[in-house]
Amino acid sequence: MKWLITGAAGMVGCDLRHELESRGEEVVALAKSDLDITNGGDVARFVDDARPDVIVNCAAYTKVDLAETEESLANAINGSAVEFLAAAADRTGAHLVQISTDFVFDGSSSRPYDINDATAPLSVYGKSKLIGEHAAAKHTIVRTSWLFGVHGPNFVEAIRNQIRKGTNPLRVVNDQRGRPTYTPHLARAIIRIANLGASGIVHYADDAECTWFDFAAAINEELGATVEIVPVTSDQFPRPAKRPAYSVLSTERYERLTGVKPESWREGLREYLTARA
Numbered sequence: 233m234k235w236l237i238t239g240a241a242g243m244v245g246c247d248l249r250h251e252l253e254s255r256g257e258e259v260v261a262l263a264k265s266d267l268d269i270t271n272g273g274d275v276a277r278f279v280d281d282a283r284p285d286v287i288v289n290c291a292a293y294t295k296v297d298l299a300e301t302e303e304s305l306a307n308a309i310n311g312s313a314v315e316f317l318a319a320a321a322d323r324t325g326a327h328l329v330q331i332s333t334d335f336v337f338d339g340s341s342s343r344p345y346d347i348n349d350a351t352a353p354l355s356v357y358g359k360s361k362l363i364g365e366h367a368a369a370k371h372t373i374v375r376t377s378w379l380f381g382v383h384g385p386n387f388v389e390a391i392r393n394q395i396r397k398g399t400n401p402l403r404v405v406n407d408q409r410g411r412p413t414y415t416p417h418l419a420r421a422i423i424r425i426a427n428l429g430a431s432g433i434v435h436y437a438d439d440a441e442c443t444w445f446d447f448a449a450a451i452n453e454e455l456g457a458t459v460e461i462v463p464v465t466s467d468q469f470p471r472p473a474k475r476p477a478y479s480v481l482s483t484e485r486y487e488r489l490t491g492v493k494p495e496s497w498r499e500g501l502r503e504y505l506t507a508r509a
């Protein structure tokens with residue numbers, strides 16, 4: 233199979249490229265400097281030239297808080313540009329895998345979100361990603377959550393930096409629940425899903441669910457640090473974009489399709505801390 237990755241210099245894009253190349257797959261990896269996906273003509277040309285079997289769109293506007301004041305840019309990258317990719321995929325017979333987010337949900341559920349549950353994003357970012365989902369509706373949408381990987385800024389790095397700076401105690405929100413996901417695990421899941429040719433929405437997130445406070449406590453423990461982690465509420469940490477209080481994704485369809493259980497974020501965390509010293 234021939235793979236085309238957009239946004240290939242991002243956190244997920246880098247790990248996906250690495251995973252595919254380590255398997256000897258043919259990969260066309262395009263960073264933003266190679267292909268700006270908001271340019272419809274360029275998208276069509278690159279896809280026509282490369283003739284990939286699978287396009288994985290790892291390009292996105294991911295600045296969740298800034299998006300509140302950059303709505304049209306967020307919508308252009310996360311929404312309209314996906315239409316260009318879907319059209320190019322349709323025309324050339326390629327399969328598009330669009331990555332989406334738990335932020336399409338409002339967090340009012342009290343049980344893990346199923347693929348068919350109603351979406352109701354709370355933020356501009358979430359809304360823009362939902363536009364992208366609609367654009368890729370005929371293809372595959374992989375929703376995921378709380379990503380951390382060595383090729384991008386993320387929560388693990390933020391906590392480690394605070395610990396290194398000597399911040400003690402560390403206040404971390406304990407009223408948002410989700411499933412942290414290590415990006416190499418997501419990369420493997422995307423490849424499994426694409427190889428099956430499954431279409432529609434698939435949720436992939438690592439096991440198990442926790443709060444940001446629990447996640448920070450695990451980071452503290454794995455680092456062998458002894459910082460006091462104090463649980464706080466989201467109200468004590470006001471941010472421009474509203475986050476869902478509960479965004480646990482059910483991975484039931486992923487497990488059924490692939491026959492594989494999600495990997496463990498705790499193991500991913502250990503690997504991450506070794507890989508990014």
Ligand SMILES: NC(=O)c1ccc[n+]([C@@H]2O[C@H](COP(=O)([O-])OP(=O)(O)OC[C@H]3O[C@@H](n4cnc5c(N)ncnc54)[C@H](OP(=O)(O)O)[C@@H]3O)[C@@H](O)[C@H]2O)c1
Nearest residue numbers: 239241242243244264268269291292294331333376379384
């Ligand atoms: N991070 C999370 O916690 C999280 C959670 C759930 C879902 N997701 C989704 O996972 C996917 C990958 O996210 P990530 O964490 O890997 O984000 P990332 O590290 O920010 O990577 C996104 C990449 O897309 C590039 N990009 C931005 N605008 C572009 C454009 N117009 N054309 C081409 N490339 C463009 C960015 O380049 P520049 O940096 O140069 O702008 C960056 O390299 C996204 O769809 C995101 O919505 C992320």
